[in-house]
């Protein structure tokens with residue numbers, strides 16, 4: 001990967017700007033030979049914590065980043081997500097998804113593992129273009145996925161279905177979702193991208209989660225609920241939007 005630095009919107013700060021990077025990775029797991037990107041309010045501490053060799057950063061961070069140690073190359077651009085997506089599309093678009101299946105897994109008819117995530121960037125000319133995915137799917141031991149369900153690959157890392165979890169029919173599990181151990185995800189659930197589900201969670205039929213929510217361990221989400229925010233451990237939540245109603249007990253536990 002090399003970067004053309006003739007764009008007035010782009011500036012680079014780093015050890016000598018001539019490093020080589022092998023592959024993309026998310027900021028948290030990247031190693032010094034990998035590159036990543038960031039945006040959002042917490043970008044600065046995440047850059048500091050990251051071991052990535054190069055990070056594509058928002059331009060408005062340039063001044064603040066002047067005091068950061070020069071242990072990595074920082075590339076400042078107006079829209080880091082768009083630039084990162086372009087690099088992935090140009091250099092990594094044909095990476096097949098790596099599907100890892102644990103022992104004693106049962107994958108039923110018409111299940112599709114490793115489809116591209118449903119994420120987009122908007123190009124300068126207004127075209128909506130897929131954010132490319134290079135990650136995979138990891139299904140742990142003892143997992144069962146019933147007929148017709150679909151599991152997207154991760155964008156950079158893996159979408160994960162944890163040990164002993166049972167997924168019903170026609171369930172959609174979006175890219176980067178992390179599903180814990182011994183969960184039930186019942187028929188027609190729509191788990192949108194980057195949903196985190198803790199261990200021993202029950203998701204009843206037809207539940208929809210907005211992306212980036214965290215349903216903590218032991219929670220139960222009632223039939224048809226729409227989860228738009230985090231749910232605390234052990235709570236029963238339902239409704240649109242889902243509200244925490246009461247704590248789950250062992251009595252009559254599903």
Ligand SMILES: CC(C)(COP(=O)(O)OP(=O)(O)OC[C@H]1O[C@@H](n2cnc3c(N)ncnc32)[C@H](O)[C@@H]1OP(=O)(O)O)[C@@H](O)C(=O)NCCC(=O)NCCS
Nearest residue numbers: 186203204205220221222223224225236237238239240254
């Ligand atoms: C969430 C759940 C556990 C709630 O059960 P519950 O606490 O016994 O609730 P109740 O039946 O006593 O109902 C209490 C109230 O909440 C309402 N309610 C119950 N579940 C609801 C839901 N999912 N969405 C909206 N309202 C719901 C009831 O209509 C009732 O309202 P009311 O007081 O105005 O009459 C249950 O609805 C559920 O979804 N169970 C999971 C079922 C499942 O997974 N089935 C598939 C098995 S594979």
